Amino acid sequence: MARIISFDYGLKRTGIAITDELQLIISPFKTIDSSEILEFALNYVKEESVETIVVGYPTHQDGTNTYLCG
Numbered sequence: 001m002a003r004i005i006s007f008d009y010g011l012k013r014t015g016i017a018i019t020d021e022l023q024l025i026i027s028p029f030k031t032i033d034s035s036e037i038l039e040f041a042l043n044y045v046k047e048e049s050v051e052t053i054v055v056g057y058p059t060h061q062d063g064t065n066t067y068l069c070g
Helices: 034-047
Strands: 003-008 013-019 026-033 050-056
Touching (some): 003 034, 026 034, 034 050
Parallel strands (some): 003 050
16 A cells, blocks of 8 residues: 655645555654755655645644744
């Protein structure tokens, strides 16, 4: 079975989480500069079998959008 990869997009940094091959456990993978998302994603799917890509955006603990800051 292929993995699921998730990107939590931020203006400066993006967090990446990836499931195991059975899609039972998702674990934090790494944080990268947001400008590097496309290059990372293209390279990752060349080397790993990916079934689904999920893109979200991080929020503060109170649920407010992080884009409203600064």
